[in-house]
Amino acid sequence: MKKLINKPENALDEMLEGMTKAYPTYLRRLDQTDVLVRQDLSADKVGVVSGGGSGHEPAHCGYIGKGMLDAAVAGAIFTSPTPDQIYEAIKAVDRGKGVLLVIKNYSGDVMNFDMAKEMAEMEGIQVASVVVNDDVAVENSTFTAGRRGIAGTVLVHKIAGAAAERGWDLDKVKETAEKVIANERSMGMALSPCTVPAAGKPNFSLAEDEIEIGIGIHGEPGTHREKLVSADAITQELFDRILADYPLKSGDEVAVMVNGLASTPLMELYIINKKVHELLEGLGVTVHQTFVGEYMTALEMAGMSITILKLDSDLKMLLDDTADTPALKVIGTK
Amino acid sequence: MAELNQIIGALRLMAETIEKNKEHLTELDGAIGDGDHGINMSRGFAFVKETLDKGGFQNAGDLFKKCGMALVAHVGGASGPLYGTAFLRAAMVLKDREDVHAADYVQILKDAAEGIKMRGKSDRGEKTMLDALIPAYEAAADAVQQGKSAQEILNAAKVAAAEGAVGTEKLVAQKGRASYLGERSIGHQDPGAASAALVLAAVADYFAAEK
Ligand SMILES: Nc1ncnc2c1ncn2[C@@H]1O[C@H](COP(=O)(O)OP(=O)(O)OP(=O)(O)O)[C@@H](O)[C@H]1O
Ligand SMILES: [Mg+2]
Numbered sequence: 001m002k003k004l005i006n007k008p009e010n011a012l013d014e015m016l017e018g019m020t021k022a023y024p025t026y027l028r029r030l031d032q033t034d035v036l037v038r039q040d041l042s043a044d045k046v047g048v049v050s051g052g053g054s055g056h057e058p059a060h061c062g063y064i065g066k067g068m069l070d071a072a073v074a075g076a077i078f079t080s081p082t083p084d085q086i087y088e089a090i091k092a093v094d095r096g097k098g099v100l101l102v103i104k105n106y107s108g109d110v111m112n113f114d115m116a117k118e119m120a121e122m123e124g125i126q127v128a129s130v131v132v133n134d135d136v137a138v139e140n141s142t143f144t145a146g147r148r149g150i151a152g153t154v155l156v157h158k159i160a161g162a163a164a165e166r167g168w169d170l171d172k173v174k175e176t177a178e179k180v181i182a183n184e185r186s187m188g189m190a191l192s193p194c195t196v197p198a199a200g201k202p203n204f205s206l207a208e209d210e211i212e213i214g215i216g217i218h219g220e221p222g223t224h225r226e227k228l229v230s231a232d233a234i235t236q237e238l239f240d241r242i243l244a245d246y247p248l249k250s251g252d253e254v255a256v257m258v259n260g261l262a263s264t265p266l267m268e269l270y271i272i273n274k275k276v277h278e279l280l281e282g283l284g285v286t287v288h289q290t291f292v293g294e295y296m297t298a299l300e301m302a303g304m305s306i307t308i309l310k311l312d313s314d315l316k317m318l319l320d321d322t323a324d325t326p327a328l329k330v331i332g333t334k
Numbered sequence: 335m336a337e338l339n340q341i342i343g344a345l346r347l348m349a350e351t352i353e354k355n356k357e358h359l360t361e362l363d364g365a366i367g368d369g370d371h372g373i374n375m376s377r378g379f380a381f382v383k384e385t386l387d388k389g390g391f392q393n394a395g396d397l398f399k400k401c402g403m404a405l406v407a408h409v410g411g412a413s414g415p416l417y418g419t420a421f422l423r424a425a426m427v428l429k430d431r432e433d434v435h436a437a438d439y440v441q442i443l444k445d446a447a448e449g450i451k452m453r454g455k456s457d458r459g460e461k462t463m464l465d466a467l468i469p470a471y472e473a474a475a476d477a478v479q480q481g482k483s484a485q486e487i488l489n490a491a492k493v494a495a496a497e498g499a500v501g502t503e504k505l506v507a508q509k510g511r512a513s514y515l516g517e518r519s520i521g522h523q524d525p526g527a528a529s530a531a532l533v534l535a536a537v538a539d540y541f542a543a544e545k
Contacts, residue, residue, distance in 0.1 A: 075410055076370075076410055079374060079410040080411055080412070082407050082408065082409070083407070084407045085407075106412075107412040107509060107511065108410065108412035108414070111416065111453055112410070112414065112415055114415075114453070115453075139516075145509055145514070148514070198370075199364075199369055199373075203369060218368050220514050221514060221518075
């Protein structure tokens with residue numbers, strides 16, 4: 001596998017340095033950590049912190065800025081960050097109004113964030129957390145670790161971040177984040193795998209004409225493999241799976257995210273988006289806002305995911321609020 | 335009875351054993367997880383070794399606390415908080431203690447398993463490290479009941495953990511990344527159970543070699 005890196009063990013550190021140098025007005029690195037924090041931490045708001053393994057850029061550090069995250073913690077590639085680092089992030093952004101942790105539902109992330117939360121609470125910091133589990137490919141039963149958190153996490157950052165920016169209190173910001181989680185669903189697919197630099201070889205293999213449906217953002221297995229078919233047919237398949245889990249009816253309003261996993265050209269993502277819109281129109285569902293691009297990637301994997309979030313008036317308002325971050329910009333009135 | 339320098343020796347052997355089995359653990363995780371368990375464990379235990387090299391431990395409890403913090407801060411993944419919790423539980427058992435007895439070892443296994451259950455919201459039979467650790471505790475407790483020697487107690491835990499780890503092959507994973515595979519996880523050994531068995535084997539082997 002060809003990669004533009006120096007040494008696998010330095011990739012995380014060098015990436016964080018590069019990000020810091022790219023966006024000095026937005027973020028800075030906390031000394032001796034893999035934590036990036038927002039430059040203008042305004043005094044009077046709830047802090048919003050997220051993070052996870054690296055390899056999903058621009059997630060999560062790219063969402064630091066007004067109306068989204070106050071800090072993001074970067075773990076080793078595809079590995080949860082550790083509690084000490086998360087704790088540093090919490091301490092750095094707490095302004096006495098408490099801190100919300102946005103966690104993706106992976107055993108490692110949940111446990112490391114939980115430990116950090118306990119550490120911060122022992123220091124008297126108020127901490128709340130939400131766990132994002134938008135991926136309908138995984139059965140949400142008591143016999144699994146539950147659904148995974150994928151691209152829908154970015155919409156949680158957006159909306160919880162806007163709620164915090166409006167000065168809402170910790171309980172209300174948490175409730176709002178939970179509302180997003182309850183009303184969004186995603187599903188992805190892959191055309192080709194990715195390689196973790198330290199592992200040196202791809203984490204699965206697909207034949208030239210084969211795709212994997214329901215893949216996770218670390219190359220975890222999906223629901224099944226099938227022959228490559230048209231973009232419309234694949235979109236239909238993912239759409240049907242999402243709607244089977246979260247039915248929509250005529251008159252509903254939604255936000256749509258078509259997320260590229262890294263090696264899929266925007267052209268293809270737009271083709272998918274066209275079909276998603278047609279399918280929603282066919283149901284009488286209105287699309288309030290659309291995001292097409294690379295929001296939550298999986299190293300150099302090719303493929304994409306579709307996320308649909310059903311909106312109410314509060315969520316619409318928060319989604320339309322200003323977000324000014326390196327990786328996501330929305331120009332709003334607030 | 336074991337003294338502080340012997341416990342340090344056992345922990346060193348533990349770190350070496352993990353390093354030696356790094357590839358093996360990563361391969362096991364590659365089959366049903368994300369192929370990083372060996373990488374995570376070797377990174378964490380390298381810091382345990384560094385902690386041991388630094389020294390300056392007040393007592394056995396302090397030793398386990400410092401090693402536990404090294405694991406929490408450097409393993410990452412799911413196994414970091416779990417192994418970290420296990421070591422911190424051991425630190426509580428050994429609080430202010432200069433030496434360690436066989437009965438303490440049993441208590442450590444018990445409390446470590448309880449800590450992991452709590453942190454991981456998991457239990458026996460779900461194809462995790464608990465399927466090595468809980469049988470090890472039971473075997474060690476049995477051996478104490480039967481009035482066995484300290485070495486026999488350590489060996490009993492080692493054997494039971496190894497059997498438990500192999501036994502995970504026939505289980506369906508219900509926790510961690512492997513649970514996404516459901517039935518397809520059958521036939522593969524759980525990497526966390528394998529590493530737990532290695533850790534307990536290192537303890538028994540260290541003291542056996544001392545004799
Ligand atoms: N809830 C749990 N309870 C007990 N053990 C668990 C639990 N979840 C995972 N494990 C153990 O952890 C092992 C996997 O550890 P590993 O170091 O590979 O972390 P990981 O799951 O890949 O984490 P990450 O997703 O952050 O990379 C499993 O083999 C299992 O024994
Ligand atoms: Mg793993």
